[in-house]
Amino acid sequence: MRPTTKDLAKAAGVSLATVDRVLNGRPGVRRATIEAVNEAIEKIGFVRNISAANLARNRIVRLAFLLPKSGDEFLATMIRNIVEARSAFETESIYVDVRDVLENDPHQITSVLSALNSDSVDGVAIMAAESPQVRDATMRLVERGVHVVELISGQPGAHPTAFVGIDNNRAGATAGRLMGRFLGHRTGEVLVISETMNARDSIERRLGFDEVITNDYPNLTALPSMETYGDPERARAIVENAYRSFDNIIGCYILSSEARAPLEAVAAISNVSDQVIIAHERTRATEAFLRDGTLDAVIAQDPGHLVRSAVRILRANCEGRKTIASQEQIRTEILIEENLN
Amino acid sequence: MRPTTKDLAKAAGVSLATVDRVLNGRPGVRRATIEAVNEAIEKIGFVRNISAANLARNRIVRLAFLLPKSGDEFLATMIRNIVEARSAFETESIYVDVRDVLENDPHQITSVLSALNSDSVDGVAIMAAESPQVRDATMRLVERGVHVVELISGQPGAHPTAFVGIDNNRAGATAGRLMGRFLGHRTGEVLVISETMNARDSIERRLGFDEVITNDYPNLTALPSMETYGDPERARAIVENAYRSFDNIIGCYILSSEARAPLEAVAAISNVSDQVIIAHERTRATEAFLRDGTLDAVIAQDPGHLVRSAVRILRANCEGRKTIASQEQIRTEILIEENLN
DNA sequence: ACATTTCTGAGGTACGTACCTCAAAGACTT
DNA sequence: AAGTCTTTGAGGTACGTACCTCAGAAATGT
Numbered sequence: 091m092r093p094t095t096k097d098l099a100k101a102a103g104v105s106l107a108t109v110d111r112v113l114n115g116r117p118g119v120r121r122a123t124i125e126a127v128n129e130a131i132e133k134i135g136f137v138r139n140i141s142a143a144n145l146a147r148n149r150i151v152r153l154a155f156l157l158p159k160s161g162d163e164f165l166a167t168m169i170r171n172i173v174e175a176r177s178a179f180e181t182e183s184i185y186v187d188v189r190d191v192l193e194n195d196p197h198q199i200t201s202v203l204s205a206l207n208s209d210s211v212d213g214v215a216i217m218a219a220e221s222p223q224v225r226d227a228t229m230r231l232v233e234r235g236v237h238v239v240e241l242i243s244g245q246p247g248a249h250p251t252a253f254v255g256i257d258n259n260r261a262g263a264t265a266g267r268l269m270g271r272f273l274g275h276r277t278g279e280v281l282v283i284s285e286t287m288n289a290r291d292s293i294e295r296r297l298g299f300d301e302v303i304t305n306d307y308p309n310l311t312a313l314p315s316m317e318t319y320g321d322p323e324r325a326r327a328i329v330e331n332a333y334r335s336f337d338n339i340i341g342c343y344i345l346s347s348e349a350r351a352p353l354e355a356v357a358a359i360s361n362v363s364d365q366v367i368i369a370h371e372r373t374r375a376t377e378a379f380l381r382d383g384t385l386d387a388v389i390a391q392d393p394g395h396l397v398r399s400a401v402r403i404l405r406a407n408c409e410g411r412k413t414i415a416s417q418e419q420i421r422t423e424i425l426i427e428e429n430l431n
Numbered sequence: 432m433r434p435t436t437k438d439l440a441k442a443a444g445v446s447l448a449t450v451d452r453v454l455n456g457r458p459g460v461r462r463a464t465i466e467a468v469n470e471a472i473e474k475i476g477f478v479r480n481i482s483a484a485n486l487a488r489n490r491i492v493r494l495a496f497l498l499p500k501s502g503d504e505f506l507a508t509m510i511r512n513i514v515e516a517r518s519a520f521e522t523e524s525i526y527v528d529v530r531d532v533l534e535n536d537p538h539q540i541t542s543v544l545s546a547l548n549s550d551s552v553d554g555v556a557i558m559a560a561e562s563p564q565v566r567d568a569t570m571r572l573v574e575r576g577v578h579v580v581e582l583i584s585g586q587p588g589a590h591p592t593a594f595v596g597i598d599n600n601r602a603g604a605t606a607g608r609l610m611g612r613f614l615g616h617r618t619g620e621v622l623v624i625s626e627t628m629n630a631r632d633s634i635e636r637r638l639g640f641d642e643v644i645t646n647d648y649p650n651l652t653a654l655p656s657m658e659t660y661g662d663p664e665r666a667r668a669i670v671e672n673a674y675r676s677f678d679n680i681i682g683c684y685i686l687s688s689e690a691r692a693p694l695e696a697v698a699a700i701s702n703v704s705d706q707v708i709i710a711h712e713r714t715r716a717t718e719a720f721l722r723d724g725t726l727d728a729v730i731a732q733d734p735g736h737l738v739r740s741a742v743r744i745l746r747a748n749c750e751g752r753k754t755i756a757s758q759e760q761i762r763t764e765i766l767i768e769e770n771l772n
Numbered sequence: 773a774c775a776t777t778t779c780t781g782a783g784g785t786a787c788g789t790a791c792c793t794c795a796a797a798g799a800c801t802t
Numbered sequence: 803a804a805g806t807c808t809t810t811g812a813g814g815t816a817c818g819t820a821c822c823t824c825a826g827a828a829a830t831g832t
Contacts, residue, residue, distance in 0.1 A: 092524075105811045110790070117613075118809060140522055142788035144482035145817050148435075169759075178755055181481055183433075202731065259771070262722050264769040271727075272613035287472050302769070309799055386612075386741075414519055416512075419772065424765035428605040428643070429730075430599070435818055446781045459779060461829090483818035486787045757803070 093134045102130035119425075139157075148411035150183045151408050153213045153401060155241070156202065158192035161321070163188035163373040164347040164393070168217075171394045175401070184405060187211075191414040203227035208235035213404030214220040215254070217241040224316050237407040242391075243291040248353045251408075254400045256391045256422045258291045262298025262345065262423055268387050269299075270307040277309040278340035281332055281356075284315045284323070295345045296341050310341070329355035340364040348399070350375040357384055372425060380427050388425040395420060396410045434475045438570035441472035442638065492749050493523045494554045496582070497543065500531035501661070504714040505688040505734070512738045513711070525746060528552075537562040544568035549576035554745030556595070558582040561631045561697040564710065580741050583732075584632040593748075595741045597732045597763045599632045603639025605763055606709045609728050611648040611683050613707040618650040619681035622673055622697075625656050636686045636711075637667060651682070663692040666715075670696035682707045691716040698725055708747075713766060721768050729766040736761060 093101075093344040099109045106125060110186045112127040113121045119200040155172055157165060161315070172188055178187055192198040200223045206214060214236055218224050220243065232238055232251060242255040269280060281301065283291045297313055303312045316332060329352065333339060342365055344352045349369035354378075356362065362384045369376050373388040399418045433736040434442075434510060440450045445460060445464060452460045453468040471477070496513055498506060511527055541564045547555060555577055559565050561584065573579055583596040609619060621644065632767045637656055644653045657673060659666040666706055670693065683706055685693045690710035694717075697703065703725045712718050713731040720726040740759045747754045 106816085107811060107813090111810090114790070116791090120809065123809080127787085137518075137521060139486070139788050141482040141485035141524070142817090143790075145480070145819090146788075146790040148790090148817050173755070175755060177478075180478055183480075183482070260769055260772070264767065267767055269767045271614050298769075332553075337435055345571040355742075392762070398758065414516060414735075416515070417739065421733070421764065421772075423762065424767070424770060426605065426608055427767070428601055428608045429763040429765060430637075431601070431763075436820095437818085448782075449780060452780090455820070457821090461779065464779080480818050483787090484820075486789090487818075487820040489787050489820090 091269040092139070093136045094139070097134060098127070098130055098136045101134045102127045116210055118270050144183065150185060151213065151405050152185050152187070152211050153215065154187040154189055154206070154211050154213045155397075155400075156189050156191050156199070156219070157217050158193040158219075158348050161192050162246060162348050163350065163375060164371045167371075167373055168393045168397065171397045175394070175397055178430060179401060182383060182405075186401065191218065194219060196223040199224050200227040202223045203231050206234075206236060211236060212408045213237040213239070214388055215241045215400040215404065217243065219243065219288065237404050239403050241396065241400055243289060245406050251252070252403050254396055254403065254418070254420060257292075260295035260300040261370070261389050261422050262295035262300075263302045264298075264424060265295070265343055265345070265387075266302030267306075267368075268424065269343060269366055269368055270310065272386055273307075273310065273341055275309060276340050278314050278338040279311045279336045280341035280343060281313055281339050281346045283318065283329070283342065283352045284348075285320050285348055286320050286341075287315050287317055289346075289399050292345055299343060299345070312343075313339075315345075318346075319350060320348065322355075325351040326355040326358070327380075330359055333359050339365065342368070344369040347371045349379075353384065361417075361423070372423075380425065380430060383427075390423045390425050391420050392423065434436045434477045435479070435480070436477075438475060439468070439471055439477045442475045443468045467553075470556065480523075488732040491526060492554065492746050493526050493528070493552045494556065494743075495528040495530055495547070495552050496541070496556045496558070497530050497532050498558050499534040499560075501534050503689050504691060504716055505712045508712075508714055508752040509734045509738065512735045516735070518736055520742060523746075525742060526760070532559065532653070535560060537564040540565050541568040543552065544572050547572055547575075547577060552577060553749045554580075556580050556582045556741040556745065558584065560629065569706050570741070572649040578745050580744050582737060582741055584602070584630060593743065593744050595737055595759070595761060597761050599635035600639040602711070602730050602763050603636035603641075604643050605683055605765060606636070606686070606728075606730050607640040607643030607710075608647075608686060609765065610707055610709055611644060611651065613727055614651065614682055616650060617681050619679040620652045620654050620677045621654045621682035621684060622654055622670075622677075622680050623762050624659065624683065624685045624693045626659050626661050626686075626689055628656050628658055629758075630687075640684060640686070653684075654680075654746065656686075659687075659693060663696075663767055666692040671700055674700050680706065683709070685710040688700065690714070690720075694720055694725065713764075713771075718771060721766065721771060724768075727767070732761050733764065 095106060095109050099106045104127060108119060108123060109127060109316055114126050172186060176186055191202055199218050204227055216228065216238060228238055228251065238251040240251055240253045289295060300312055303310050316328045342356055347370055353369065366386045367384060368387045369385055370389050372388060376385060376388045379387060399420060403413055403418060434448050436447060436481055438449045445468060449460060449464060450468060453465050510529055513527060532543055540559050545568055555581060557569065569579055569592065579592040581592055581594045617695060628634060641653055645652050657669045683697055688711055694710065706726045709728045711730050713729060714755055717726060717729045721729060740761065744754055744759060
């Protein structure tokens with residue numbers, strides 16, 4: 091049978107109260123006694139019974155996801171994953187709340203963050219474009235005792251908080267490699283479309299993409315990033331303009347998570363079967379485009395994994411536990427038609 | 432505050448004892464009463480406190496992994512993942528045992544399975560080549576009250592047991608598509624190397640591969656499968672023979688999980704940079720070959736995910752719970768150098 | 773109306789840990 | 803040696819569920 095605190099007390103030659111003080115880091119125990127208890131823990135292989143601890147603590151974990159407010163299909167998928175997993179979380183006394191934050195408004199994000207404190211929430215997963223204000227507000231939130239993970243796009247600088255997401259430089263490089271290999275020896279231009287190049291993740295993807303193309307594929311010319319600002323009209327306009335200006339576009343890399351509008355514009359204006367088109371994130375739209383051959387590959391991260399990973403990390407932080415590192419590594423997935431499931 | 436069984440009893444207008452009978456499926460409750468309790472559960476949103484339940488039950492879950500005994504690096508990785516996750520499992524009162532089963536010996540596997548019963552183990556994850564004997568033994572094991580999942584390669588036929596692994600047909604098709612796209616318009620032969628073509632997974636991969644090559648790449652000829660029988664000497668011999676017999680080999684697909692020996696043979700005999708080489712499973716060897724450019728792509732399934740998924744499913748089965756389906760879907764991953772983490 | 777069976781209630785103990793109080797032992801200071 | 807401060811022990815209650823017993827109520831059959 092698994093040893094209990096009682097066994098531990100006996101093994102360490104101390105009382106239950108002292109064992110309790112050591113286990114829960116309470117004051118008033120001599121260093122020598124603490125060490126004796128720790129040695130006994132090693133010796134008898136004591137492992138805290140989490141069920142009993144949770145029950146005794148009667149503690150719940152309150153988490154919040156702060157997500158941009160946008161019609162983005164990828165975001166909708168994220169939210170769906172959170173909602174789907176919610177009942178499973180509640181089973182473990184984890185209550186997850188989703189809050190919309192205005193997109194691209196550091197001021198509003200900051201005010202939301204400032205309103206949070208450890209009385210109302212134990213952990214927060216933040217998905218926000220980088221900005222000094224957001225970063226500072228995050229720091230202060232951490233100082234107020236709230237655990238934080240950064241989701242998908244991290245804030246720059248020294249990180250006291252965990253990051254949950256893929257390495258965007260690597261993701262861009264992956265896209266670049268596939269573009270180069272799928273195009274073979276063909277010579278021409280590659281269109282690069284982004285919602286905005288102000289976001290850290292877009293910049294990193296672009297850098298990774300360019301590095302591969304520049305180094306290994308002299309036959310390809312990656313055009314300057316064109317920004318849609320999330321506007322389908324504008325997307326269509328810049329795509330039309332691009333295909334008018336360049337007469338040998340043989341590839342297209344859409345590096346933001348909302349691929350639908352740019353893809354539809356490209357499909358409407360050019361012959362997609364002559365081009366290699368690569369986008370990001372698995373959504374209903376990108377899946378459909380993969381299946382009908384419009385898209386050649388999708389670089390994706392699993393939203394369900396992102397959500398569960400963020401929750402696991404926050405919970406572990408709240409309870410002072412460690413996580414299985416390999417389980418929290420978000421993979422940069424390559425999707426083609428054949429491996430959709 | 433979260434409602435407890437006491438609240439539930441009050442809401443349903445019955446006693447705690449009756450609530451307990453309903454919740455744990457004990458006999459001696461009228462149908463009408465059961466329904467009243469279930470309605471009250473819905474109404475007040477009662478969720479069983481798992482911590483308390485586990486504590487009260489004081490029940491542990493004993494699981495066993497039955498794995499082939501082989502020097503296979505992929506298997507070693509699997510075992511490493513099990514061992515690494517073990518302490519995290521023990522935290523949740525799950526005890527995992529790993530047992531070696533002789534490879535390719537249905538008789539021995541069957542005798543091991545026959546020796547198992549619900550007194551010594553609650554759930555078993557089996558990884559074994561298909562055979563009628565193993566299948567029957569599995570069925571009998573299930574009848575003795577032991578939960579079973581089939582790992583990586585499932586037994587054919589009607590499945591009362593869960594399967595944890597990828598769709599090998601899809602995996603083969605994925606390899607075929609990448610082979611075709613990476614080779615572009617080049618014309619030539621593609622070598623296909625397998626440890627054995629008796630295993631279900633190998634056959635399925637081959638079928639998926641051929642379907643894509645045959646339908647979409649008339650410029651490519653997939654050669655008949657060559658079997659190494661796990662013998663490096665033999666691997667070298669058949670590879671040498673292949674490159675002597677065919678003078679225009681431009682691709683190589685290694686479809687079994689042990690890619691090292693065939694890869695080394697191919698690298699020693701031919702010029703790998705002129706060929707597209709695709710293998711399965713992420714191991715130290717395939718990672719190194721991806722990094723040095725020998726391998727062009729790897730089709731993989733995450734061993735850590737396999738292990739955790741098998742354990743989660745078995746545990747849920749033991750406790751009569753459901754799992755989050757999407758979490759247990761093992762992805763067919765495409766790995767190139769750029770997305771190795 | 774009776775006996776019999778089925779159903780329900782009341783009450784208890786147990787699981788292992790957290791957290792509390794109070795007393796007492798020990799260490800240290802002057 | 804007396805006083806103060808630190809450390810330890812003993813004992814308690816609480817968390818929410820599982821599982822047990824036994825008595826009594828309700829439904830069923832004759």
